[in-house]
Amino acid sequence: MANYTILFLILLISTILLRVLFKSRKPPLPPSPTALPIIGHLHLLAPIPHLALHKLSKRYGPLIHIFLGSVPCVVASSPEMAKEVLKTNESSFSNRPSVAAIDYINYGLQDFAFGPCGPYWKFMKKLCISELLGGRTLDLLHPVRRDEIQRFIKLLSKKATAGESVDVGGELIKLANNVISRMLMSKRCSENEDDASQIRKLMQEIKELPGKFNLFEYIWFCKCLSLQGFRKRLRNVRDNYHDMMERIIREHQEARRKWKESGGASDVVKDLLHILLDISEDQSSEMRLTQEDIKAFILCFEWKVGVGGNDTVDMEEGPGFTVPRAHSLVCVPMPRLNLFPSKLADLIH
Numbered sequence: 001m002a003n004y005t006i007l008f009l010i011l012l013i014s015t016i017l018l019r020v021l022f023k024s025r026k027p028p029l030p031p032s033p034t035a036l037p038i039i040g041h042l043h044l045l046a047p048i049p050h051l052a053l054h055k056l057s058k059r060y061g062p063l064i065h066i067f068l069g070s071v072p073c074v075v076a077s078s079p080e081m082a083k084e085v086l087k088t089n090e091s092s093f094s095n096r097p098s099v100a101a102i103d104y105i106n107y108g109l110q111d112f113a114f115g116p117c118g119p120y121w122k123f124m125k126k127l128c129i130s131e132l133l134g135g136r137t138l139d140l141l142h143p144v145r146r147d148e149i150q151r152f153i154k155l156l157s158k159k160a161t162a163g164e165s166v167d168v169g170g171e172l173i174k175l176a177n178n179v180i181s182r183m184l185m186s187k188r189c190s191e192n193e194d195d196a197s198q199i200r201k202l203m204q205e206i207k208e209l210p211g212k213f214n215l216f217e218y219i220w221f222c223k224c225l226s227l228q229g230f231r232k233r234l235r236n237v238r239d240n241y242h243d244m245m246e247r248i249i250r251e252h253q254e255a256r257r258k259w260k261e262s263g264g265a266s267d268v269v270k271d272l273l274h275i276l277l278d279i280s281e282d283q284s285s286e287m288r289l290t291q292e293d294i295k296a297f298i299l300c301f302e303w304k305v306g307v308g309g310n311d312t313v314d315m316e317e318g319p320g321f322t323v324p325r326a327h328s329l330v331c332v333p334m335p336r337l338n339l340f341p342s343k344l345a346d347l348i349h
Contacts, residue, residue: 035067057077062078071217095117132276160333187248198240
């Protein structure tokens with residue numbers, strides 16, 4: 001019995017010494033506010049996370065260690081610390097954190113923005129620079145951008161004539177969405193067609209879901225639960241997006257077949273989906289693109305600010321990844337004496 005006791009004490013002391021030894025070799029963590037059980041520091045980040053982090057950095061310094069639920073994070077809040085993270089230690093921080101919503105919607109992070117750094121990501125970067133967003137492609141798609149800007153100016157002209165206000169942010173988002181959608185797959189997002197309505201709703205969901213707080217991302221014992229119905233929403237968005245893109249790809253493939261049968265007219269402008277399909281069919285490409293890869297990729301006025309005599313611009317920030325306004329910027333376009341120069345008038349009429 002005495003031998004077992006001695007053996008147990010030796011093992012216990014050895015374990016304690018080893019833990020102390022290894023713990024002492026770990027680099028010290030940055031300063032951290034007091035965390036709460038289960039939720040960590042989540043309670044300190046509401047309602048506007050980046051403003052809350054700025055407030056914490058003024059108290060605890062430019063490098064902070066916090067817990068988002070059970071997920072450990074390090075926050076760099078100064079240019080010097082950001083340089084250390086993004087440049088000096090680039091290889092350690094080159095990948096973006098895995099977010100369940102993005103992982104699920106983007107077919108396991110097969111897109112360019114969130115894909116892990118590696119051969120596939122480098123190939124997609126090269127593809128973007130040389131093919132999709134190169135000067136030649138942007139020149140070919142210039143008529144698309146010009147047409148959408150003309151439509152936008154017509155809208156502002158109509159509002160100015162009627163003396164009506166304009167949700168500037170909302171209209172600029174519509175303009176950007178229409179340009180991107182037409183460049184990608186030759187479809188507009190702001191018309192009353194079923195297709196356009198479906199695209200608009202899907203893009204809104206895809207934009208919102210990754211930015212929403214979901215328990216199973218941060219609270220470890222909620223990983224197998226779906227208390228907010230988040231997984232169901234993700235599944236619905238993924239299925240609807242998959243069905244829509246399958247149909248659009250089939251339409252493009254049929255158009256390509258007819259184009260080839262007609263001898264390949266040189267005046268046809270290809271959108272980015274056509275270019276991606278060309279690359280997927282190229283046997284000599286250094287990396288083959290699958291259909292899932294393709295699906296995963298994919299002012300001339302004086303303004304009067306405000307309505308009803310309120311001439312101040314509300315700069316309050318709202319929650320979100322892109323620091324949106326808390327309240328829309330609403331302006332009334334005021335026509336000048338010479339509203340449109342002759343060249344611009346030709347574009348509109």
